[in-house]
Amino acid sequence: xxxxxxxxxxxxxxxxxxxxxxxxxxxxxxxxxxxxxxxxxxxxxxxxxxxxxxxxxxxxxxxxxxxxxxxxxxxxxxxxxxxxxxxxxxxxxxxxxxxxxxxxxxxxxxxxxxxxxxxxxxxxxxxxxxxxxxxxxxxxxxxxxxxxxxxxxxxxxxxxxxxxxxxxxxxxxxxxxxxxxxxxxxxxxxxxxxxxxxxxxxxxxxxxxxxxxxxxxxxxxxxxxxxxxxxxxxxxxxxxxxxxxxxxxxxxxxxxxxxxxxxxxxxxxxxxxxxxxxxx
Amino acid sequence: xxxxxxxxxxxxxxxxxxxxxxxxxxxxxxxxxxxxxxxxxxxxxxxxxxxxxxxxxxxxxxxxxxxxxxxxxxxxxxxxxxxxxxxxxxxxxxxxxxxxxxxxxxxxxxxxxxxxxxxxxxxxxxxxxxxxxxxxxxxxxxxxxxxxxxxxxxxxxxxxxxxxxxxxxxxxxxxxxxxxxxxxxxxxxxxxxxxxxxxxxxxxxxxxxxxxxxxxxxxxxxxxxxxxxxxxxxxxxxxxxxxxxxxxxxxxxxxxxxxxxxxxxxxxxxxxxxxxxxxxxxxxxxxxxxxxxxxxxxxxxxxxxxxxxxxxxxxxxxxxxxxxxxxxxxxxxxxxxxxxxxxxxxxxxxxxxxxxxxxxxxxxxxxxxxxxxxxxxxxxxxxxxxxxxxxxxxxxxxxxxxxxxxxxxxxxxxxxxxxxxxxxxxxxxxxxxxxxxxxxxxxxxxxxxxxxxxxxxxxxxxxxx
Numbered sequence: 001x002x003x004x005x006x007x008x009x010x011x012x013x014x015x016x017x018x019x020x021x022x023x024x025x026x027x028x029x030x031x032x033x034x035x036x037x038x039x040x041x042x043x044x045x046x047x048x049x050x051x052x053x054x055x056x057x058x059x060x061x062x063x064x065x066x067x068x069x070x071x072x073x074x075x076x077x078x079x080x081x082x083x084x085x086x087x088x089x090x091x092x093x094x095x096x097x098x099x100x101x102x103x104x105x106x107x108x109x110x111x112x113x114x115x116x117x118x119x120x121x122x123x124x125x126x127x128x129x130x131x132x133x134x135x136x137x138x139x140x141x142x143x144x145x146x147x148x149x150x151x152x153x154x155x156x157x158x159x160x161x162x163x164x165x166x167x168x169x170x171x172x173x174x175x176x177x178x179x180x181x182x183x184x185x186x187x188x189x190x191x192x193x194x195x196x197x198x199x200x201x202x203x204x205x206x207x208x209x210x211x212x213x214x215x216x217x218x219x220x221x222x223x224x225x226x227x228x229x230x231x232x233x234x235x236x237x238x239x240x241x242x243x244x245x246x247x248x249x250x251x252x253x254x255x256x257x258x259x260x261x262x263x264x265x266x267x268x269x270x271x272x273x274x275x276x277x278x279x280x
Numbered sequence: 281x282x283x284x285x286x287x288x289x290x291x292x293x294x295x296x297x298x299x300x301x302x303x304x305x306x307x308x309x310x311x312x313x314x315x316x317x318x319x320x321x322x323x324x325x326x327x328x329x330x331x332x333x334x335x336x337x338x339x340x341x342x343x344x345x346x347x348x349x350x351x352x353x354x355x356x357x358x359x360x361x362x363x364x365x366x367x368x369x370x371x372x373x374x375x376x377x378x379x380x381x382x383x384x385x386x387x388x389x390x391x392x393x394x395x396x397x398x399x400x401x402x403x404x405x406x407x408x409x410x411x412x413x414x415x416x417x418x419x420x421x422x423x424x425x426x427x428x429x430x431x432x433x434x435x436x437x438x439x440x441x442x443x444x445x446x447x448x449x450x451x452x453x454x455x456x457x458x459x460x461x462x463x464x465x466x467x468x469x470x471x472x473x474x475x476x477x478x479x480x481x482x483x484x485x486x487x488x489x490x491x492x493x494x495x496x497x498x499x500x501x502x503x504x505x506x507x508x509x510x511x512x513x514x515x516x517x518x519x520x521x522x523x524x525x526x527x528x529x530x531x532x533x534x535x536x537x538x539x540x541x542x543x544x545x546x547x548x549x550x551x552x553x554x555x556x557x558x559x560x561x562x563x564x565x566x567x568x569x570x571x572x573x574x575x576x577x578x579x580x581x582x583x584x585x586x587x588x589x590x591x592x593x594x595x596x597x598x599x600x601x602x603x604x605x606x607x608x609x610x611x612x613x614x615x616x617x618x619x620x621x622x623x624x625x626x627x628x629x630x631x632x633x634x635x636x637x638x639x640x641x642x643x644x645x646x647x648x649x650x651x652x653x654x655x656x657x658x659x660x661x662x663x664x665x666x667x668x669x670x671x672x673x674x675x676x677x678x679x680x681x682x683x684x685x686x687x688x689x690x691x692x693x694x695x696x697x698x699x700x701x702x703x704x705x706x707x708x709x710x711x712x713x714x715x716x717x718x719x720x721x722x723x724x725x726x727x728x729x730x731x732x733x734x735x736x737x738x739x740x741x742x743x744x745x
Contacts (some may be wrong), residue, residue: 134485134517169521172483197482199519263523265488 035123036103037210042277046094052087056119059087060112060249063104073155076139077253077260079106091154093271096193096250098138100266108260112249120147120243123276126163127208127219128248133268134201137260138168139251140270142207144244156184159238164207167257168264171199174207176218178228182235186255189233191218191226204273248272305413318389324381324454325398327360330477332386332454338417338457344374354472356399356435361474366459369466378458380415387450396440396455402431402471408459412440414529416453423453425527431471441484441516443528444566454478456505486516489533489565492572499574500666501543502582505628506552509535509561533563533570544577554577581626585662585706585740596651597743598644598651598724601631609645612636634739640728644742647722650682654719656744659711664738665701673698674730680723681715690717695729705742713744 023203044056059082065070071077078098080086086109090093098110132140143165146158160179177190198205210217216239218226230237239279250270253259260266313451323330328350339345344367351363366377396413414422426440442448448738455476461467491512501507512533535545538561544552552560552705559576563570588595599601599611611634612623621642624635636642659679675696681690692715701707724742728734 081513136521141709171485171521172519195483199483201517202484202486203482 013141037123037280038277039279040276041121042119042126042275044275046089046091046092046272046274049089049091050084052089052094052113054156056115057113058116058118060114061162063106071254072251074251074254074256076251077106077137078108078110078251079103080112080249081109082111083109085109087113090196093268094248096140096248097267097269098250098252098262099131105167108252108266110250112247114145115245116145117145117245119277120245121277121279122240122243123212123279125208125210126246127206128163128275129204129206129273130164131198131202131204131271131273132166132168133250133265133270134168134171134261134266136169137253137257137264138268139165139254139257140168141165141247141249141251143247144211145247146238146242146244155179157181157238158242159244160191161209161211161239161244162185162188163209163218164220165256166200168201168268169258171201172196174200174220176207176209176226178216178233178239180233180235180238183233189228191223193218193220193223195220204271211239211244218230218263245273246277248275293571312594317655318386320389320392320451322390322393325474325476327355327358327474327661331383332381335384336381338380338382339374340376340378340380342374343376343378343458344371346373349381353473356474356637358474361371361472362476363470363472364457364459365467365470366461368468369461371468376458376460378410379456380417380453381455381558381606382416382452383454387452387721388448388454389441390448390451390478391445392483393445393480393548394442395479396442396476397437397479398476399435399437399474400431400471401433401435403433405433405465406431406464406469407470408457408471409462410458411438411456412527413455414448414451414453415456416451418452420453421529421531422447422451422501423529424532426524427527435474439481439484439518439524441487441514441518441524441526442478442524442635443487443489443514443532446566447532454592456543481519483519487515487547487566487568488515489563489568489570490559490572491533491563491570492574494571496573496575498577500554500577500579500604502628503556503578503580503584506546506550508550509574510565512565514565528565533565535561535563537561542578551576556580579666579704583664583704584628584631584704585633585664586708588660588741588743590743590745594656595651595743595745596656598646599632599634599739599742602741603743606646606651607648609648611642613643613645614641616642631740634742636726637736638741639726639735639737641725643723645723645724647682649685650720650722651744652719653713653721653744657713657743658745659709659713659724660741660743660745661709661711661739663701663709664704664706664739664740665734666704666736666738669701669703669734671697671698672732673701673730673734674728675700675734676725676727677709677711678720678723678725678727679711679713679715680725681717682722683717684720689720690715721730 061080062071063079086097096111103109128142142163144161148158156179164174164176172195173192175190175192177188179188183189206221208219216228321331321661322617339717349363349366352360355361369375410425412425414424492510514528518524536541537545537559542555542557543559544554546552556578560573560575562573592603597605620638622637624637677694679692683689694711712739
């Protein structure tokens with residue numbers, strides 16, 4: 001696994017190399033360029049205690065029923081709330097806390113925030129510095145979802161870019177994925193990244209993607225571990241034609257991660273130090 | 281809620297050992313020279329012993345002293361490893377394998393590590409009883425243990441997390457093990473260990489210290505006595521995501537008493553009851569608050585049951601410190617599935633007391649052999665109910681006789697109620713025997729009947745005369 005990782009600083013050279021190869025071999029896209037995203041357009045450092053910046057973030061509540069997908073489409077167990085017990089900004093960190101409690105028919109509460117209609121964009125470098133919770137059934141995620149044209153289009157056609165997902169029972173492994181038509185849910189295109197001498201729940205790490213025309217690069221800290229291009233997906237590439245928005249949430253249980261067990265301790269908190277978006 | 285008595289017998293030895301330790305250790309701490317001179321080598325055995333000196337292997341008493349050897353045909357990614365041949369249970373040289381590995385001379389500075397790790401495998405799938413470090417047969421101050429570790433037949437890496445490595449700047453007890461044949465039907469097996477070393481793993485989760493199993497029991501203790509607290513434990517999340525529970529010496533923890541004038545922490549985990557009242561004992565480890573606590577109610581000086589004065593020649597004793605008891609199979613049979621009664625027996629100044637808690641029913645059995653009380657007329661029992669006497673108390677004692685084939689052929693039942701008792705005072709229950717068959721007595725049963733709320737009581741001086 002480790003041998004597959006490429007340092008970010010070496011990355012440009014490799015991309016150019018790959019690109020040249022592509023041009024000469026199969027002539028797929030002669031106009032492809034690799035963007036350098038160095039213009040910081042979102043710099044959310046959670047510096048105001050107590051309040052989440054409502055000009056950037058929406059707080060999504062409920063169990064998905066209102067959205068027509070109870071359990072958020074994955075048989076998740078949590079009920080998202082906007083209470084400070086589940087969502088707060090303290091000491092420069094956003095805290096999303098999963099709790100075991102009866103709430104509106106659910107056994108767990110947690111929080112989910114997103115930037116729909118407040119910050120949506122196409123292409124860029126998206127990264128967040130985070131420390132994740134621990135334990136069977138914890139499912140923290142940092143991801144992008146495509147705009148649905150006021151509800152006229154549906155997932156997975158709108159596209160989903162999972163920058164970071166973790167199973168709480170795997171404290172040294174995260175994964176990055178894309179979902180689209182023909183490659184969604186359990187058939188997503190994804191790759192895991194394993195920490196060899198660190199963990200997701202004891203250390204902060206930077207999780208990010210560089211998303212440009214016809215490519216999405218996945219990195220953790222300074223290690224690039226995957227690139228996904230139209231050639232890799234088993235369906236239409238839906239990441240060139242629409243804007244996407246950011247979602248950060250901490251799910252509990254469900255198909256991806258399995259449900260909490262007797263060894264899962266609650267509450268569990270996910271700390272987000274910052275969320276940054278760079279564009280050209 | 282679980283009631284817990286302190287183990288007074290072990291205490292004296294322990295407190296002596298610990299107070300000696302304090303004198304020597306605390307002085308060392310203030311002189312920083314010690315830190316600089318201790319080796320910080322992490323390796324213990326990598327195909328050969330590493331810097332242990334020549335005299336480092338000390339078997340446990342009763343274990344087979346030759347159980348450990350170096351195997352030059354097996355190794356993890358090598359051709360040598362430590363080999364432990366666990367003997368058969370009937371091996372005259374010792375019926376289990378167990379030893380400490382103590383570095384010769386100066387201890388090691390392990391404060392830069394967070395785990396003892398090794399690769400291991402066994403000749404068959406088996407749980408190895410105990411593995412750990414911190415035993416040096418001198419102070420055993422930082423004993424650390426993992427229990428029932430599952431070994432398979434292929435090499436696997438094992439991790440024993442260090443509860444708080446900052447304490448281990450001068451540690452001689454680098455490794456210890458104990459393995460028996462309880463679950464292999466008494467038949468021996470072999471296990472191998474290689475690349476045994478202290479490491480600093482970035483993949484180890486944060487410690488979660490616990491005292492009293494993370495629960496909050498209430499405990500009663502008597503004025504003037506001292507006690508030892510439970511062995512705490514620390515849960516670590518391993519790189520695999522599995523939790524590993526490590527049993528840790530109280531010395532790793534910083535203990536505190538909410539009312540130090542009532543219960544004083546004399547040293548790590550050793551307490552003294554100074555005055556009547558209630559105090560809550562809590563602890564931290566490496567600055568992390570341990571879950572769990574124990575609330576100690578100091579209830580005044582212990583009052584002993586009246587000392588029996590009857591002529592031993594006239595007495596057949598079931599439980600007493602004055603008379604020699606007949607052979608008794610058990611004072612609590614833990615009869616499943618309906619018995620809830622637990623035993624929390626204790627001794628003060630050599631006077632043993634039966635203490636039953638969470639009481640519904642319990643029995644004393646003495647059928648090997650049964651006793652013949654043809655010459656005796658009475659059963660004598662001293663009983664004390666600590667705290668309030670339940671007003672609805674209905675306490676049944678059954679005395680049961682068996683024939684030569686072991687079939688019950690006589691049962692006498694005697695009831696006692698709240699008027700027979702006074703709070704915190706020993707009652708003497710005198711029961712005239714009315715059984716016609718009384719040559720094969722084998723069982724006494726105590727029962728809570730008719731919804732009585734009795735939960736906790738002491739018995740002493742159970743004898744026929």
